[in-house]
Amino acid sequence: MTDLRPPLTLICGLNAAANAELAETLRAGDPATAVVHHDLRRIGEGIVRRRVRLGARDQLTTLELAHGCVSCTLREDLLPLLRTLSQRPEVGRVVLHLDEAMEPERVVWSLTNVLVGDRTVLDFLRIDAVVATVDVATWLGDATGDAALSDRGLHGSPDDERTLAQVALAQVESADVLALHGTAPDAWTAATTAAVLDRVASTAPRPALSTLDRENLLAAVPRHARRGAVADPHGTLLHGQPPLDSDCGIALLHYTARRPFHPERLHEAIDTLLDGVVRTRGRVWVASQPDVALWVESAGGGLGIGHAGPWLAADDGPAWDAVSPERRTLASLRWDPVFGDRAQELVVVTQHAAPSEIRAALDEALLTDAELADGEPAWRHYPDPFGEWHAEPCEDTETTRDDVTASSRKENGQQ
Incomplete structure (x- = not known):
C-alpha cells in the first residue's frame, strides 16, 4: 500500500x-x-x-x-x-x-x-x-x-x-x-x-x-536505517560492524557480565566511565534494584543514569509478546534459569583510557560469590547511591529511558 x-x-x-x-x-x-x-x-x-x-x-x-x-x-x-x-x-x-x-x-x-x-x-x-x-x-x-x-x-x-x-x-x-x-x-x-x-x-x-x-x-540513506525509530534500551547496543581494534588511540570495549553490581562499588567505579572515555552507553543490573535495568550514558565528563524499565524476568515485567522481536531474541539467547534476562552490557569507546583497566574496575564492582549466595532479600538492603533521582523540567512530556536523569560534570578532577 x-x-x-x-x-x-x-x-x-x-x-x-x-x-x-x-x-x-x-x-x-x-x-x-x-x-x-x-x-x-x-x-x-x-x-x-x-x-x-x-x-x-x-x-x-x-x-x-x-x-x-x-x-x-x-x-x-x-x-x-x-x-x-x-x-x-x-x-x-x-x-x-x-x-x-x-x-x-x-x-x-x-x-x-x-x-x-x-x-x-x-x-x-x-x-x-x-x-x-x-x-x-x-x-x-x-x-x-x-x-x-x-x-x-x-x-x-x-x-x-x-x-x-x-x-x-x-x-x-x-x-x-x-x-x-x-x-x-x-x-x-x-x-x-x-x-x-x-x-x-x-x-x-x-x-x-x-x-x-x-x-x-x-x-545515501541505508536500506535498514532507523529513520528516527527510538532505540530500545533493551535492544542491541552494537550496530553494524564497528572495529574492535584500536585506531588512533580510539578503542571499543564491549563489557558483559551475568551477575549484578554492588551499588556502592559501582558508584565508586563510575569515574572509569568518564576519564579518558569518549562514550559509554548501556544497561546495568544493580543488586539493590533487581526489578529494573538502569541505563548509563557518559560523554565529555557528563553522566546520565536513568531507569530503562523492568526486566522481563521481574514480577511486574512486560509480557513476552509486548516487547520487540529484537528484545525477545536477545533475552532468549542469554536467559538464565534463576535471573532470567538480567545481565550487564555496556559499550565503552575510549581515547586515553585502557579498556583492560575499565574492565577490571567493573569486574571489581560485581557481587562476590559470597554476596551472590546471600540472595536478593539481602541485596535489597544494600545502601544505594543510585536511589536518588533528579527530575528534568516538564518530565511528564517524555518517558524515554532518560525520563529521570542524574547529571554530573567533571570539574577540576572531581565528580
Missing part, C-alpha cells in the same frame, strides 16, 4: 552554518518543501524565534512560552505546526531544521508519542531520514572535550547541564547519514574523527556536504 503521508526529514548538528546549508540544499528548487526552524538562543527568557519557509514565503515569528524549555517548545508550538503543515495541499515535504541544542531521538519520541488533538504527528508525516552535520574541523574536540553547552551559549534552558560531547554524540548516533562539513586542520584530526565515528555511528554513510543535493542525500 502506498504511504500518502508527506515525508519529514530531520537535520541536526552543532554547527549552525552547516545545518543551514543542508536545509537550503533540501529546499532548493522545490516550492513544495517547507523548512521549519526554532531558534532557542533566548529560550531562557521564555522566547523562541520560529522561522517557516515555503516557496517564496519566509515567515519569522517570535513566540513567548510559559515555560522556557525544549519540551515546552515541542508541545506548545512545533508539534501543532507540523500537523498543520502536513494537512496543507501545497506542502509535499517538511524539513525540520533542529536547533543546535536538540537531540533528534528526543524529538522523534515526541513526534511518535505526544498527542496533538487526538493523533500524533507521525500519523500525518513519515520520517524518511535523520541527517546530522559534522564539522570535521571542530567535531572531535566537541565530542571528546568536557565543555558544557552553556559554555558556548547553546544550552536549551537555564538549567541545561548537558555537555557538548553528550549532544554531539547523541546526534550522530541517531543519524541515518552524516554530512561532513569543511576540512580537518590536519591528517591526525581527520583520522581520529573517522576512528570515533566508525565506533559510534558505524552504519551511517559520510558524504561531504558540499557534494550533496536532495536526491543523492536521500539515496
Whole structure:
C-alpha cells in the first residue's frame, strides 16, 4: 500500500552554518518543501524565534512560552505546526531544521508519542531520514572535550547541564547519514574523527556536504536505517560492524557480565566511565534494584543514569509478546534459569583510557560469590547511591529511558 503521508526529514548538528546549508540544499528548487526552524538562543527568557519557509514565503515569528524549555517548545508550538503543515495541499515535504541544542531521538519520541488533538504527528508525516552535520574541523574536540553547552551559549534552558560531547554524540548516533562539513586542520584530526565515528555511528554513510543535493542525500540513506525509530534500551547496543581494534588511540570495549553490581562499588567505579572515555552507553543490573535495568550514558565528563524499565524476568515485567522481536531474541539467547534476562552490557569507546583497566574496575564492582549466595532479600538492603533521582523540567512530556536523569560534570578532577 502506498504511504500518502508527506515525508519529514530531520537535520541536526552543532554547527549552525552547516545545518543551514543542508536545509537550503533540501529546499532548493522545490516550492513544495517547507523548512521549519526554532531558534532557542533566548529560550531562557521564555522566547523562541520560529522561522517557516515555503516557496517564496519566509515567515519569522517570535513566540513567548510559559515555560522556557525544549519540551515546552515541542508541545506548545512545533508539534501543532507540523500537523498543520502536513494537512496543507501545497506542502509535499517538511524539513525540520533542529536547533543546535536538540537531540533528534528526543524529538522523534515526541513526534511518535505526544498527542496533538487526538493523533500524533507521525500519523500525518513519515520520517524518511535523520541527517546530522559534522564539522570535521571542530567535531572531535566537541565530542571528546568536557565543555558544557552553556559554555558556548547553546544550552536549551537555564538549567541545561548537558555537555557538548553528550549532544554531539547523541546526534550522530541517531543519524541515518552524516554530512561532513569543511576540512580537518590536519591528517591526525581527520583520522581520529573517522576512528570515533566508525565506533559510534558505524552504519551511517559520510558524504561531504558540499557534494550533496536532495536526491543523492536521500539515496545515501541505508536500506535498514532507523529513520528516527527510538532505540530500545533493551535492544542491541552494537550496530553494524564497528572495529574492535584500536585506531588512533580510539578503542571499543564491549563489557558483559551475568551477575549484578554492588551499588556502592559501582558508584565508586563510575569515574572509569568518564576519564579518558569518549562514550559509554548501556544497561546495568544493580543488586539493590533487581526489578529494573538502569541505563548509563557518559560523554565529555557528563553522566546520565536513568531507569530503562523492568526486566522481563521481574514480577511486574512486560509480557513476552509486548516487547520487540529484537528484545525477545536477545533475552532468549542469554536467559538464565534463576535471573532470567538480567545481565550487564555496556559499550565503552575510549581515547586515553585502557579498556583492560575499565574492565577490571567493573569486574571489581560485581557481587562476590559470597554476596551472590546471600540472595536478593539481602541485596535489597544494600545502601544505594543510585536511589536518588533528579527530575528534568516538564518530565511528564517524555518517558524515554532518560525520563529521570542524574547529571554530573567533571570539574577540576572531581565528580
